[in-house]
Amino acid sequence: MADASPMTESSSDADTEEKNLRFHNSQIQILASDGSDKSRDQKTLRRLAQNREAARKSRLRKKAYVQQLESSRMKLTQLEQELQRARQQGIFISSSGDQAQSTGGNGALAFDVEYARWLEEHNRRINELRGAVNSHAGDGELRIIVEGILVHYEDIFRIKGEAAKTDVFHILSGMWKTPAERCFLWLGGFRSSELLKLLISKLEPLTEQQVLAINNLQQTSQEAEDALSQGMDSLQQSLADTLAGSLGPSSSSGNVANYMGQMAMAMGKLGTLEGFIRQADNLRQQTLQQMHRILTTRQSARALLAISDYFSRLRALSSLWLARPRE
Template identity: 75%
Template sequence: MAELSPRTDTSTDGDTEDKALGVISSNSTIWKFSFLCFVLVVGSGSRENLKKSRKLLNTLFHSGQSHGLVVSDASDKSRDQKTLRRLAQNREAARKSRLRKKAYVQQLESSRMKLTQLEQELQRARQQGIFISSSGEQSQSMSGNGALAFDVEYGRWLEEHNRRINELKGAVSNHAGDGELRIIVDGVVAHYEDIFRIKGDAAKADVFHVLSGMWKTPAERCFLWLGGFRSSELLKLLITQLEPLTEQQLLAIGNLQQSSQQAEDALSQGMEALQQSLAETIAGSLGSTNSSGNVANYMGQMAMAMGKLGTLEGFIRQADNLRQQTLQQMHRILTTRQSARALIAINDYSSRLRALSSLWLARPRE
């Protein structure tokens, strides 16, 4: 009996050790310490000590479970806090992203509005006949305050001219009376005289600016003659637009066209003679600066060339006088309603040339 009891106790002790090992493997450092105490107690071999050991293990086992739950709860709570922080960070990042996107959209909208405004201003300037040239041409056209002042004055004149033409078109469309229509027509003709006066002042300040037509659009410059339109070509255009005309009107317009052509030919020949004389004067001074003794001769020839250039202003003034007289004569030959149609046709022709320039500048480049 005494020998069998230790066996039974040993078997029980082995089961207890297995349980202890299982508990230890699933818990923390406290179980390692508890197991060490258990081994020391079992080593004593006492039945009473074994009972105490079982009781101790049960107590530690339940305590370990409770401890594990506490650790698990703390771990879960830590993970929840991390998740909440991550969600909060994601929400903040999403909010900042929405703000950046909103600011970007507002910037795009502001840029689009500015671009639209610039396009409208550019179109308005082109309609007024102010051509924005390249850097080289712009520096040429802005070389003097006189040229710049003329460009501004011409823009104002053209704006007022368009207003008068629109008023004239409205009167024709509404079949206004002859008296009312005559007042509007006389106002448009008188307004043309203002541009000739403005051009005369500009030619005194910068004759090359007026002669080159830098205040016109590119398409208009192709048809310029001495800083303006050819009277004879204008009359050819109007004859086809004013039909039917009486025989007396046709004869008068034919004579006016012939006299205008003769005056234009005379002015063109005078310009050719001036260019030839100017070229000969400049060529005669070539090489004269190589010697100090020829400096006086060189300066004299350049002074002669400057004097000949001064006659350009006279050519422009005579050409504008011819244009002004042609408009006045045409106004006297035609009836009030025919004059209204003629002035509208002249304006539409110039407007189409300006529109052609805008289309040319906006064409796609390959």
């Protein structure tokens, strides 16, 4: 019994020491595990923070983009409203909205904007027609495109008529066209008879009936153009005589009254200029319609392409002339 006690005590101490060692090791493992978890947590927190920052910047960029789109939409709406007012009232308001210019100048500027848009749309339609012709599209498809272009021509005649009410001299001068086009200008546009001459050689082969009809149309157009030209000459002579009658000293009250009366007469005669432009455009419109009735669908398509190419070359000639080297 006495010998057994020391052995038991020694065994108990060894067990205790082993337990303490295991506990110590477990604590080390726990601490190591805590350190690893903390490291992982810090990485996760950093990654989450980076994701939040990236999301915040993405929201800011999206918000700025939406605001930019909204601003552009509002500006476009404003421009469309201003242009609509210009069409209705014959005035043009600047995009900044700061101030309006005089009615005549604004009317001319509004027409120039309208004409530029019309020409852009016209070129798009002509390119569509050219593609259809080159791809040998059917007559049904060609007819739709051709009739659409003829209707589009009616738009420019209507726009010119409205612009003439505001600034008839701007339409007559042709300042909305290129210099080479102005060289051939007649009463604010092209001469129908001259255009028909150009087309005859481009539309061969033509039947005898078609040749006869086109020649008659050309002669009729020439006669109408001559009548309008004579009317313009008479108007210019009458205006010159009226203005000459108001010349002289204006010191007396009688001369002042005579001057005012003569100027009132001149103003009344100028009012007929709008009618001349309207008649000239009616002649151009009727010529295009009659040409379409005489020709087949494919011939009408070729005719419209030839007319467009002619005026495109005039515009190109103007650009070359303005860019020519000067000594």
